[in-house]
Amino acid sequence: MLRFIxxxxxxxxxxxxxxxxxxxCVMQLAPGxxxxxxxxxxxxxxxxIERLSQQYGLDKPKATQYVLWLVNALQGNFGPSFTYKIGVxxxxxxxxxxxxLLAVCSLIFSWSIAIPMGIYIATHRxxxxxRLMNFVAFAGIxxxxxxVALLAMKLxxxxxxxxxxxxxxxxxxxxxxxxxxxxxxWHLLLPVLVLGTRGVSGLMRQMRGNLLDVLSENFIMAARAxxxxxxxxxxxxxxRNAINPLITIFGYELSGLLAGAALVEIxxxxxxxxxxxxxxxxxxxxxxxxxxxxxxxxxxxxGNLIADVLLAVTDPRIKFS
Amino acid sequence: MSEQLLQVRNLQTQFFTDDGIIKAVxxxxxxxxxxxxxxxxxxxxxxxxxxxLSVMRLVLPPGRITGxxxxxxxxxxxxxxxxxxxxxxxxxxxxxFQEPMxxxxxxxxxxxxxxxxxxxxxxxxxxxxxxxxxxxxxxxxIPDAARRIDAYPHQMSGGMRxxxxxxxxxxxxxxxxxxxxxxxxxxxxxxAKVLDLMKDLRVQRxxxxxxxxxxxxxxxxxxxxVAVMHRGKIVESADVNQIFANPAHPYTRGLLRSxxxxxxxxxxxxxxxxxxxxxxxKEQSHLxxxxxxxxxSAWAA
Ligand SMILES: Nc1ncnc2c1ncn2[C@@H]1O[C@H](COP(=O)(O)OP(=O)(O)O)[C@@H](O)[C@H]1O
Ligand SMILES: [Mg+2]
Numbered sequence: 001m002l003r004f005i006x007x008x009x010x011x012x013x014x015x016x017x018x019x020x021x022x023x024x025c026v027m028q029l030a031p032g033x034x035x036x037x038x039x040x041x042x043x044x045x046x047x048x049i050e051r052l053s054q055q056y057g058l059d060k061p062k063a064t065q066y067v068l069w070l071v072n073a074l075q076g077n078f079g080p081s082f083t084y085k086i087g088v089x090x091x092x093x094x095x096x097x098x099x100x101l102l103a104v105c106s107l108i109f110s111w112s113i114a115i116p117m118g119i120y121i122a123t124h125r126x127x128x129x130x131r132l133m134n135f136v137a138f139a140g141i142x143x144x145x146x147x148v149a150l151l152a153m154k155l156x157x158x159x160x161x162x163x164x165x166x167x168x169x170x171x172x173x174x175x176x177x178x179x180x181x182x183x184x185x186w187h188l189l190l191p192v193l194v195l196g197t198r199g200v201s202g203l204m205r206q207m208r209g210n211l212l213d214v215l216s217e218n219f220i221m222a223a224r225a226x227x228x229x230x231x232x233x234x235x236x237x238x239x240r241n242a243i244n245p246l247i248t249i250f251g252y253e254l255s256g257l258l259a260g261a262a263l264v265e266i267x268x269x270x271x272x273x274x275x276x277x278x279x280x281x282x283x284x285x286x287x288x289x290x291x292x293x294x295x296x297x298x299x300x301x302x303g304n305l306i307a308d309v310l311l312a313v314t315d316p317r318i319k320f321s
Numbered sequence: 322m323s324e325q326l327l328q329v330r331n332l333q334t335q336f337f338t339d340d341g342i343i344k345a346v347x348x349x350x351x352x353x354x355x356x357x358x359x360x361x362x363x364x365x366x367x368x369x370x371x372x373x374l375s376v377m378r379l380v381l382p383p384g385r386i387t388g389x390x391x392x393x394x395x396x397x398x399x400x401x402x403x404x405x406x407x408x409x410x411x412x413x414x415x416x417x418f419q420e421p422m423x424x425x426x427x428x429x430x431x432x433x434x435x436x437x438x439x440x441x442x443x444x445x446x447x448x449x450x451x452x453x454x455x456x457x458x459x460x461x462x463i464p465d466a467a468r469r470i471d472a473y474p475h476q477m478s479g480g481m482r483x484x485x486x487x488x489x490x491x492x493x494x495x496x497x498x499x500x501x502x503x504x505x506x507x508x509x510x511x512x513a514k515v516l517d518l519m520k521d522l523r524v525q526r527x528x529x530x531x532x533x534x535x536x537x538x539x540x541x542x543x544x545x546x547v548a549v550m551h552r553g554k555i556v557e558s559a560d561v562n563q564i565f566a567n568p569a570h571p572y573t574r575g576l577l578r579s580x581x582x583x584x585x586x587x588x589x590x591x592x593x594x595x596x597x598x599x600x601x602x603k604e605q606s607h608l609x610x611x612x613x614x615x616x617x618s619a620w621a622a
Contacts, residue, residue: 218423222380225418226438226489227411229404237426244428316473317427 005309007191012301023293024066029135033058034082034284054079067289079287086156088291091276096295098167099272101184102191103261106166109196110203115243117200118207123214123234130208136279137201145260149194149224149267165269195264199257206249210242217241242317251307256302273299325392326496326529327353327376332389334351334368334375345371345384347553350608353497353608358523358530360540360561362576363550372550373499376415378406394496412442415490417443419502421483431458431485432470435492442493457488462518480511487518491526498523501533516543537576542563546614550572555608559615569617 035053040046053059053119056079057068078088121130156162163169167187175183214220215238223233248265262274269275273292280288312318334346346368353359361369374380375443376391377396391398393413398406410416418424425434435454439445445453451470458466461484474482483503490498500519504512520543523530540547540561548558549572557570569572608616 179442218418218420219426221379221427222416222418222424222486223437225377225410225416226434227407227409227441229407237429240428241426315428317475 001309001320002311005305006304008308012298015301016298019297020070020073020290021066022140023290025209026284027281027284027289028062030284037284056082056126069290070246078291081280081285081288083283083285083288088287091288092273092291092295092308094281095271095273095276095292096299098260099136099258099265099274099299101188102195102270102272103190103257105192106196106199106261107257109192110199113196114203115207115239118242119203119211119234119239122208122211125212133201133204136155136218137205144265145194145198146267148197152190152194153268154312156190163187167271173222191268191270193256194268195260198260199253201247208243208248211238211246214238214241240314246309247307247314251304254303254307258296258299324355325352325356326355326394328375328390328392329372330390330392332372332391333387334371334380335387336384337560340384344553347551349389349550349553349555351548351558353529353531354525355496355524356529356557357533357546358544360544360547361531361533361550362537362540362547364535364576367550368553369535369550370501370520371562373416373531374502376471376499377410401555403537408442411438411490411495412493413586414499415493416495416499416501417486417490417503417507418482421479421486423507424486425482427474430471430473431477432445435470435489438489440494443618453492454488457492458485459484460491460522461488462514463488477505478511483507483511483515484518487515487522487561491522491528495528496525497529497531499531499533502535503532504539505534505536512542517545529561537579548567554618555616556618557616561614563612563615567612567615569611569615 003237035049035056035058038049038052052278057065060068064259072079076089078092079085081088081091084091117129117133121127121133124130130184153164156164163186167184169183169187172180172183211234215234218240220233223237224230228236258274261272264276265272265275266278273296276287277292277296279285280292312320329352330350332346333344334341336345347511349368349372351359351529361507362370363369371380371384375386376398378391378401380386386399393409398409401409405589419466425431432451432454435457436445436450437451439450443450443453455584458470463469463481463484468475474480474485477485486505503519507515516539519530521575522528530543532539534540544561546558547564548555548562549570550556552571555566555574557564559567564573565577607619609619610616
C-alpha cells in the first residue's frame, strides 16, 4: 500500500509542474505586471521600480523567469509575494489551513446528514419524508450557491447571531486556547452550512438509490434468511455496500467542493485559497497566483488519492495497483 | 407415520402489482415429515420460490401471504411475531439459494457470514464462534478451512461459494433445509459434487430438505416425495416412485417426458408444456387421493 501511495505521489510531480507552467502562461495573458501599478504612481521613483524589477527577476525574458521560479520552487522556495512582502509558501499555507477547515467540515456536515437521511428515505420509500426530500432536493439543486451565500450573509447581518464574514474576531490573538476554538467554530458555522447543504441533496439521492439497489441483491435476502433483523441487514450489509460507490464519486466531486469553497470564501470573506487566488490574479501577484493554482491542484490530487486508498481499504475486491 | 415437521394448509401468496393481482401461490397444501426430502418441481414461474419464501415469511411487498396456515412443529408461523420468526430463520429452518455467486456479501469474509449466524442463534462469539465456523467449513469439504475462513467471496469459485452457503445454513443444525435450485447455476461436475455433499449431510444431520428444482432427474436421485406445481397450484403429489411409475396428471406426464439425461441436466428452464386446464375446471383445485399418499388435482384425475 505504501508503495502504491509513493508511486502516485511521484506521478503527481510532472502533473503539478505542468499546472505551474499553465498558470504562469495564464498570468502572462494580461499585459504588464505587478510593477505597472507602481509605475503609474508618481510618488515612486523609476530607480526604485528598476531595483524591484531586478530583485524579482521581472526584467528577464519570460522563459527565463519561469525556469528560475521552477528551479527555486523545486528547492522549496516559491518566490516572494509582491503584495504581502513575505514568502509565497507562508501566505499559502495559512490559506490552505482555512480552506481545508471549511471543506472538511462541510464534507463531514453533508455526509453525516445525507447518509442517515438517504438510509431513512430508502427504507421508508414513498413515505412523507421521501416525498418531502424530493422537493427539498429539487430546491437545493436549483438554488444557485452564491445566492444562498448572500442570503446567509444577509441573515448574519440582520440578526447579529453570526459574524458577518471573516474567520476570527479582532481580539482572536488574546483569546485562550478554548476561546480560539470557539471563535473559529462560530465563524465557521455559516460558511459550512452554506457549503455543506449544497452537497446534501445530491448525496442523499445517491445514497437512497444505491441502498435500494443493494437491498434487492441476493445476499440481502440470504442475510434475512439467516435470521438477521432488518436493522442489521440494512446497517451491516446494505449500507456498507451502498456507501462504497459514493467514495468513488467523492473523488470526482472534490473539484466541485473546492470550487464551491472558493465561491463561499469570496462571498463570505473567508480567508481561504480560492479567495487568495482571486486577489492574487487581480492584484497581479504572480508567484502567489502560481502557488495558489499549484496548491489547489495538489489538494485535488491528494484528495483523489485519499479516496482511492479509502476505497481499497473498505472494499476487499479492490487491489492497489 | 413419522412425526410431522411442516404442514402447509391452503397457502395463498399474492403480489399486488400495478397490473393487477398475481396469485403466485394459490391454495397450496403439503406436508413434510422429519428427515424427509420433498421435491417441489414445476416450470419457471410456477410459484416454487414464492412457496418456499412464504414458509420463511420472507415474501416482500408488493407480495403478501393472504391466506392459509404454515404449521411448524405445531405452531402456525403466520401467527408468530417478527422476532419469534427471526429466531426460527437460520436456526430451525435454513435456506440456500440458486445464485451462490451473489448470495454472499462481497465486503465480508466467509467466516464473518457463518459467525453471524452462530452469534444470532447459538450466542457464540469470538474464538468459540471462529472454531465452530472452521468446523462448519470443514464439514462441507472446503479444503484448508482454517485459512479459507478469512477468504472473501470473490476469492472463491461458484462451487466453493455454494459449499459456504451450505456451511452457513447447516451451522446452526436446522431441522429443515430449503434448497432453491441449489445447483442450477453450477457446472455439471460441480453440481454432482454439491449434490453428493447434500446427500451425505442429510443423513449425518438428520434433517429434512425441501428441494426446489425443475430437474426431474434430480428429483429421482434425491427425493422421497414430490409435489408438482403449475401456475401456483400443486397439481399432483406422491412418493417419488409413484410419480415416476404412475404419473396421473397430464402436466406431470409432460414433465416426465422432458427429463433430460441425468448427466446433462439443463441449465435453461424447461420449455412451457402444452397442457392447460379446461376452462370449466379452472376454479376447482381439490386434490383427490387416487392411491395411498398419491394426490392429484381433481379435474385431471
Ligand atoms: N416481486 C414480485 N413481484 C411480482 N410478481 C412476482 C414477484 N416475485 C414473483 N412473482 C410472481 O410469482 C410467480 C411465481 O414466481 P416464483 O415462485 O419465483 O417461480 P419459480 O417457480 O420459478 O420459483 C411468478 O409468475 C411471478 O410473476
Ligand atoms: Mg425460483
